[in-house]
Amino acid sequence: MSDNHSNTNEPKLHVEEDEKHLLLDHNYDGIHELDHNLPNWWQFTFYGAIVFSVFYFIFYQFLGGPTLRDEFKKEYSKIEALQAEMKKKSGGFDPELYAKIVADGGVKKGEEVFVANCVACHKEQGIGDIGPNLTDKYWINSKGTPETNYPVVFNGVPENGMPTWAGVISTEEIYQVISYVQTLHNKNLPGKEPQGEAVEDNAATTEGAATDAPQAQ
Amino acid sequence: MSSTHSQNSSLTRRLETFSYDDQIVRWFVIATVIWGAVALLLGTTIAFQLAYWKVNGLGDLPWITFGRLRPLHTNAAIFAFCGNAIFAGIYYSTQRLLKTRLFSDALSRIHFWGWQLIIVAAALTLPFGFTQGKEYAELEWPIDIAIAGIWVVFAINFFGTLKVRRERHIYVAIWFYIATIITVAVLHIFNSLSLPVDFLKSYSVYAGVQDALVQWWYGHNAVAFFLTTPFLGLMYYFVPKAANRPVYSYRLSIIHFWSLVFIYIWAGPHHLLYTSLPEWAQTVGMVFSVSLWAPSWGGMINGLLTLRGVWNKVRTDPVLKLMATAVTFYGMSTFEGPLLSIKSVNAIAHYTDWIPGHVHAGTIGWNYMLTAGVLYFLVTKLWRTEIYSKKLAETQFWLATIGLVLYITSMWAAAFTQSAMWRAIDETGKLVYPNFIETVVKIVPMYWVRAFGGTFVFISFIIMMYNLYMTAKKGSVVDGEKLEAYALDESSIEKNAKPHRKLEGLTLVFSVLSLLAILVGSMIELIPTIMSYNYVIQKAEVKPYTPLEILGRDIYVREGCYTCHSQTIRPMAHEVLRYGKPSEAFEFIYDHPFQWGSKRTGPDLHRVGGKYPDMWHYRHMWDPREVVQGSIMPRYKWLFNSKINYNTLPKKLEVMATFGVPYSPEELQNGVALAEAQAKTITEGLVKSGAPSDVGNKEIVALIAYLQRLGTDYGRIK
Numbered sequence: 001m002s003d004n005h006s007n008t009n010e011p012k013l014h015v016e017e018d019e020k021h022l023l024l025d026h027n028y029d030g031i032h033e034l035d036h037n038l039p040n041w042w043q044f045t046f047y048g049a050i051v052f053s054v055f056y057f058i059f060y061q062f063l064g065g066p067t068l069r070d071e072f073k074k075e076y077s078k079i080e081a082l083q084a085e086m087k088k089k090s091g092g093f094d095p096e097l098y099a100k101i102v103a104d105g106g107v108k109k110g111e112e113v114f115v116a117n118c119v120a121c122h123k124e125q126g127i128g129d130i131g132p133n134l135t136d137k138y139w140i141n142s143k144g145t146p147e148t149n150y151p152v153v154f155n156g157v158p159e160n161g162m163p164t165w166a167g168v169i170s171t172e173e174i175y176q177v178i179s180y181v182q183t184l185h186n187k188n189l190p191g192k193e194p195q196g197e198a199v200e201d202n203a204a205t206t207e208g209a210a211t212d213a214p215q216a217q
Numbered sequence: 218m219s220s221t222h223s224q225n226s227s228l229t230r231r232l233e234t235f236s237y238d239d240q241i242v243r244w245f246v247i248a249t250v251i252w253g254a255v256a257l258l259l260g261t262t263i264a265f266q267l268a269y270w271k272v273n274g275l276g277d278l279p280w281i282t283f284g285r286l287r288p289l290h291t292n293a294a295i296f297a298f299c300g301n302a303i304f305a306g307i308y309y310s311t312q313r314l315l316k317t318r319l320f321s322d323a324l325s326r327i328h329f330w331g332w333q334l335i336i337v338a339a340a341l342t343l344p345f346g347f348t349q350g351k352e353y354a355e356l357e358w359p360i361d362i363a364i365a366g367i368w369v370v371f372a373i374n375f376f377g378t379l380k381v382r383r384e385r386h387i388y389v390a391i392w393f394y395i396a397t398i399i400t401v402a403v404l405h406i407f408n409s410l411s412l413p414v415d416f417l418k419s420y421s422v423y424a425g426v427q428d429a430l431v432q433w434w435y436g437h438n439a440v441a442f443f444l445t446t447p448f449l450g451l452m453y454y455f456v457p458k459a460a461n462r463p464v465y466s467y468r469l470s471i472i473h474f475w476s477l478v479f480i481y482i483w484a485g486p487h488h489l490l491y492t493s494l495p496e497w498a499q500t501v502g503m504v505f506s507v508s509l510w511a512p513s514w515g516g517m518i519n520g521l522l523t524l525r526g527v528w529n530k531v532r533t534d535p536v537l538k539l540m541a542t543a544v545t546f547y548g549m550s551t552f553e554g555p556l557l558s559i560k561s562v563n564a565i566a567h568y569t570d571w572i573p574g575h576v577h578a579g580t581i582g583w584n585y586m587l588t589a590g591v592l593y594f595l596v597t598k599l600w601r602t603e604i605y606s607k608k609l610a611e612t613q614f615w616l617a618t619i620g621l622v623l624y625i626t627s628m629w630a631a632a633f634t635q636s637a638m639w640r641a642i643d644e645t646g647k648l649v650y651p652n653f654i655e656t657v658v659k660i661v662p663m664y665w666v667r668a669f670g671g672t673f674v675f676i677s678f679i680i681m682m683y684n685l686y687m688t689a690k691k692g693s694v695v696d697g698e699k700l701e702a703y704a705l706d707e708s709s710i711e712k713n714a715k716p717h718r719k720l721e722g723l724t725l726v727f728s729v730l731s732l733l734a735i736l737v738g739s740m741i742e743l744i745p746t747i748m749s750y751n752y753v754i755q756k757a758e759v760k761p762y763t764p765l766e767i768l769g770r771d772i773y774v775r776e777g778c779y780t781c782h783s784q785t786i787r788p789m790a791h792e793v794l795r796y797g798k799p800s801e802a803f804e805f806i807y808d809h810p811f812q813w814g815s816k817r818t819g820p821d822l823h824r825v826g827g828k829y830p831d832m833w834h835y836r837h838m839w840d841p842r843e844v845v846q847g848s849i850m851p852r853y854k855w856l857f858n859s860k861i862n863y864n865t866l867p868k869k870l871e872v873m874a875t876f877g878v879p880y881s882p883e884e885l886q887n888g889v890a891l892a893e894a895q896a897k898t899i900t901e902g903l904v905k906s907g908a909p910s911d912v913g914n915k916e917i918v919a920l921i922a923y924l925q926r927l928g929t930d931y932g933r934i935k
Contacts, residue, residue, distance in 0.1 A: 012461065029454075032464070036465055036466035036522070042515065056503075057500055068491055068560075071788075080646070081646075082644065121830075161829055167646075
């Protein structure tokens with residue numbers, strides 16, 4: 001039988017010399033307590049955080065400190081300025097730039113861009129799936145020419161699910177992918193049924209694009 | 218050496234004989250070990266699912282996907298593992314600190330079996346999609362009621378024990394137990410308020426921003442009052458016991474206890490920074506979180522400095538080593554927590570893997586390590602023997618520590634990488650990484666590191682299981698040992714005691730003060746926002762979900778989509794470029810429950826409506842990799858086989874109408890017909906794009922209806 005209110009059976013309590021005077025007259029199941037002062041750095045942190053909190057709250061709630069929305073508006077207006085500048089620069093379709101990019105191996109690079117971004121909806125080789133078949137002569141929002149395809153890619157057709165690619169891929173990549181799409185024309189690969197209107201006079205395949213066209217695998 | 222007052226006995230004192238109920242402690246110890254292994258196995262499994270999507274299965278078995286197992290993991294870790302550990306430690310220490318047997322053997326046993334049944338009920342519902350869709354409070358309403366009931370049993374048993382105590386003053390461990398029991402009851406009851414649709418489906422009574430605030434008031438304080446205060450109580454008992462050292466500072470105990478309890482309850486809104494929660498509440502959440510740093514470290518100081526002079530023992534004694542490490546990780550995560558609550562830090566860290574990293578520093582570093590120390594202590598005491606193998610315990614310690622460090626550092630690396638990619642905007646005002654998937658693919662290697670770190674932790678636990686089993690096996694159980702102590706009488710009243718010392722003798726007053734301490738913050742934060750239902754600006758354009766969208770939303774909740782996708786866009790340039798305009802409070806007024814989420818393993822979905830064609834979602838849910846190369850999302854092929862369940866739809870709409878969602882009488886009466894008509898329209902479009910013609914009555918259609926609706930109402934507001 002152990003005597004619950006005696007310390008004789010308990011292991012000897014380890015008390016350091018310099019803290020003996022701090023030992024309190026408390027004993028709970030053999031647990032004792034010292035009464036050290038609160039460390040200074042702890043008190044500093046404790047009261048410091050509270051003082052900071054009071055000032056922080058007063059500043060942002062009562063003294064007109066910027067709200068999160070204020071800060072957002074400021075941040076976003078800078079972005080909008082950048083975008084406006086970019087829009088000015090990119091402008092509309094630039095045939096000269098297009099020819100230059102095509103001459104620079106644009107079709108090959110365009111195919112990479114296509115595989116990375118477009119096949120999710122237009123499938124490999126543009127046979128269509130979620131988006132329309134690009135290998136037939138039917139077009140929904142363009143005439144199948146680089147000039148008319150450019151705004152479809154650049155701005156997208158949100159109501160049909162075509163995303164805005166400006167800002168997602170670079171302008172150069174847009175030209176490249178358009179040149180690749182030109183090589184798909186009138187391949188008439190089996191895929192999604194035709195959508196949109198038939199464009200008979202399809203002089204779309206530019207010379208440069210034709211010569212650079214990769215062999216169908 | 219001082220002696221207690223009770224030893225200066227007078228002749229009139231009554232010596233009483235009693236014994237401890239150690240059997241109930243042993244039961245809880247065994248349950249802790251078993252559920253701990255389950256929780257860690259689940260955690261390791263879902264970690265591998267994030268690293269490699271095929272671990273989710275190939276799309277035929279719904280109940281093993283991440284969205285369903287993740288809630289099971291968190292519930293198992295918190296309520297099954299930590300819950301049983303708390304009960305074991307509290308029942309063991311309380312009897313000894315109060316010199317009495319537990320109030321009622323019967324209540325103890327009801328408590329034990331009730332809690333285990335609740336855990337089993339969780340395991341039988343969560344994987345099957347029965348969930349309320351609120352983090353750490355997923356369990357459906359009958360289980361919620363059972364939890365409340367068993368918690369009351371626990372409370373009666375505990376406060377009854379206080380009543381029959383033979384020690385006048387209550388020790389600091391008991392203070393923490395009191396705060397735990399009171400606060401968890403308040404949190405659980407108010408967060409779980411819901412109206413049932415049927416036996417296993419209910420809707421939260423709160424909607425949108427209100428639901429978010431109540432949920433994170435609960436969610437954060439589940440961390441505070443389920444994973445922190447009870448474990449601090451255990452620390453205050455087991456560390457000085459194992460070290461034979463006096464606690465460092467009594468006055469620090471007082472100030473850190475009261476400041477911790479008072480301040481913690483306010484901190485919830487730091488989970489909602491930059492959301493549409495009123496900004497004053499966000500600021501309150503932040504400043505109280507920052508103020509929590511010192512009170513938390515008060516506990517750490519009292520734990521670590523109690524070990525002053527015995528650090529040589531910490532090196533050799535597994536119990537002390539595990540506990541000292543636990544307290545150190547507690548200090549680390551309670552520094553990281555306030556840091557993460559600072560708005561500008563939170564802007565970077567929120568929704569990233571920093572948060573699971575932070576959480577696991579707490580749960581593995583603090584809760585598991587401390588529990589491991591307590592378990593070795595308890596098993597050697599309760600089976601009256603020495604530890605079977607110190608070497609195995611040493612191995613366990615190192616495996617757990619290395620595993621945890623791998624976990625934390627890999628999540629830091631993943632978070633900094635991904636956050637930087639999310640935020641990167643180039644000089645033309647465009648996102649550098651506009652495709653979310655690019656930012657995921659980049660951090661998948663870190664998910665592998667985390668999964669292996671988790672495996673180390675799991676193995677360490679299995680080693681402990683074996684070590685504890687072998688320890689118990691060589692020991693023996695002796696129950697009913699007779700003890701003696703004097704009945705509580707006036708001799709223990711300390712004259713001229715300081716006020717707090719007096720309070721320690723008045724348990725009822727102490728408990729009431731604890732309740733008041735947590736109610737102040739709760740009421741000041743919750744009441745204005747709950748009442749604001751009436752003055753969140755209402756826009757006529759924001760309409761209730763259609764009947765079919767309600768069904769789709771229930772599928773979204775059932776599959777646990779919120780575990781990986783958020784539904785709230787923060788007012789930040791990069792988020793607006795990526796997802797659309799910032800989310801507003803009035804957009805969520807019909808969201809019972811809210812589905813804002815807390816982690817973006819996938820992109821935000823608040824304005825996904827109309828972003829892609831229906832067919833895109835159709836393909837994506839069949840196999841995400843068909844439309845998003847490199848996606849780590851599981852397949853959801855069963856949505857293409859399971860038929861939409863229209864049976865409970867009228868009741869669902871009725872419950873929503875009870876909440877004040879303005880459905881017209883026509884919608885309430887013809888809900889099913891309206892839903893079928895909408896399903897038909899969607900189906901026609903899908904079939905045109907190549908889907909099979911019998912898709913019309915399948916769940917995928919309802920889910921598409923919901924996804925396509927998300928965030929579009931506000932899009933129509935000029």
